[in-house]
Amino acid sequence: MSLNLYDSATRSVRPFEPLEPGRAGIYLCGATVQGSPHIGHMRASIAFDVLVRWLRRSGLDVTLVRNVTDIDDKILAKSAGADRPWWAWAYRFEQEFTAAYDALGVLRPTYEPRATGHVTEMVELMERLLERGHAYRGEAGNVYFDVRSLPDYGALTRQALENMSVVDEGDGEPDKRDPRDFALWKAPRPGEPATAAWPTPFGRGRPGWHLECSAMAQRYLGETFDIHGGGIDLRFPHHENEQAQSHAAGYDFARYWVHNAWVTTGGEKMSKSLGNSLVVAEVLRETPAAVLRYALGTVHYRSTVEFSDATLAEAAGSWERFSGFVARAVERVGEVPAEEVAGQSPAELPGAFVEAMDDDLNISAALAVVHEQLRAGNTALAEHDDIGARAAQLQVRAMLDVLGLDPLAEPWRSGGSSAGGAGSPEHDALDSLVSAVLAERVEARKDKDWARADALRDRLAEAGVVVEDSAGGARWHLKGTH
DSSP states (O other): OOOEOOOOETTTEEEEESSSSTTEEEOOOBBBBBBOOBBBHHHHHHHHHHHHHHHHTTTTTTEEEOOBOOOOOHHHHHHHHOOOOOHHHHHHHHHHHHHHHHHHTTOOBOOOOOOOGOOOHHHHHHHHHHTTTTEEEEETTEEEEEEEEEETTTTTTTTTGOOOOOOOOTTTTTTTSSSTTEEEEOOOTOOOOOOGGBTTTTTTTEEEEEHHHHHHHHHHOOSSSEEEEEEEGGGGIIHHHHHHHHHHHTTOOEEEEEOOEEEEEEEEEOOOGGOOOOOOHHHHHHHHHHHHHHHHHSOTTSEEEEHHHHHHHHHHHHHHHHHHHHHHHHHHHOOOOHHHHTTGGGGGGGHHHHHHHHHEOOOOHHHHHHHHHHHHHHHHTTOOOHHHHHHHHHHHHHHHTTOOOTTTSTTGGTTTSSSSTTTSHHHHHHHHHHHHHHHHHHHHTTTOHHHHHHHHHHHHTTEEEEEEEETTTEEEEEETTT
């Protein structure tokens, strides 16, 4: 394949050459389920969803592993503050993250392992590091990684050890040899529940933040795999420490490091400490899911998304144009089957689109090609060119599908919900009611009772039903679904 990706480790765009021809393994740092997901969390999942879709469209068998961190200091502190069991607290928010991924059309990963389910693999990795002289025991239950034992520590972020700040959780532990050493295993702290510790040869305790990812990546993808991804804020210390402990264990680990940029609001990175986190569920009360996905997913993954009302308005306009064209094309020439849309290989897609996607996922250039096909499709519809309209529908939908935005794919086909979509009992019932109102409107227009016709249309609009008049008659859709 001809994909080129920016590798954060080398700080260069490199040709992507899979470790195994025809296959790709990706490890993506997932959620720490301490609270509800905000739109900043969704940036990485959408960015890597597009990468996975493009790799699969290019013929690769992709294994995506996205972990869940379901035990850490913040989860324990917040669950204690809410007087809830830590495991119930974590599972509640894990479910919220899953709902957010599904709402935004993010494909399910191949595996989604939890940290708490892989203590055995973590113990094995620690024993290996101790045997190789890269880790040491502190007080009972504590195990630390010795950063000075690894010559290439700091290679990922190109930092010299003496210039590194001490940012790891557990700063100030008196049993560390060096303040920059990081915790592999942590002894229980006073007041922590007994259920938040596991017996190990080093004493009871729980994993440090970094250990879990190295253990799970090796478990599901092997000692060497293709791509490790995550937000750019994870490069240090998390990814630096992952690479260090994996290299120290004798594993090549990730061959490419791919990082996405932040979402900002008012020019500041989203974070709970700044008070500007926008919870996904709350945003979706006012914004159609497809519009939110468009806003977060159609900016280059290495560029910052400035989230604002203007951003959403621009995304809504673009989504309306794409989905509106598809609806008109389907009405005119019928729906191109989903299998045909999914079967469009890069060789069958517009060359400029393929070139843009292969250029480090240059989505802005790819979208320009989609807009060109959209204009061609609208022209074909206006000129009653059914062959051209069908061809444009196929191309537009196939390209949008790469971006996770084909209007006739789930969840958009169902209006951004798993229930109530076309063909469902809810949709059929609503269609019957709306059709009755539209029939009344037709009669009012025949009688030239324009005031009544407008009133009927306004009544539907107040209920969130958008009516579009065309030469073939009126059609309707729910606001934000086309």
